[in-house]
Amino acid sequence: MIKSQVPVVEYVRFLQRHGLGVDKGASDDGGCAVCLSSIEERDEVRELSNCSHAFHRECLDRWVDYNLAACPLCRSLLFPSKREKRTRKPCFLREEDNEN
Secondary structure, eight states: OHHHHSOEEEHHHHHHHTTOOHHHHTSTTOBOTTTOOBOOTTOEEEEOTTTOOEEEHHHHHHHHHTTOOBOTTTOOBSSOOHHHHHHOOOOOOOOOOOOO
């Protein structure tokens, strides 16, 4: 049931939706926190709605199979409570150009 509620997208689409280029998204630790491998442009990933972290589809499926209901990276719940849905924002930090 959990798997059917977590969308599967190509990693490149995930990056585009969050305003990140492939090179920026795959920066320092742009890999999968479950298998510790890099995530390639065309890999299928599952994006968690609560924290917006992404993992290889197969990796998150295995994670859920072990009845683990929290993000492997930040430990937030896989699905936010109704209250959190209204207040949480994606947890991405983007480097801004500071030319002052």
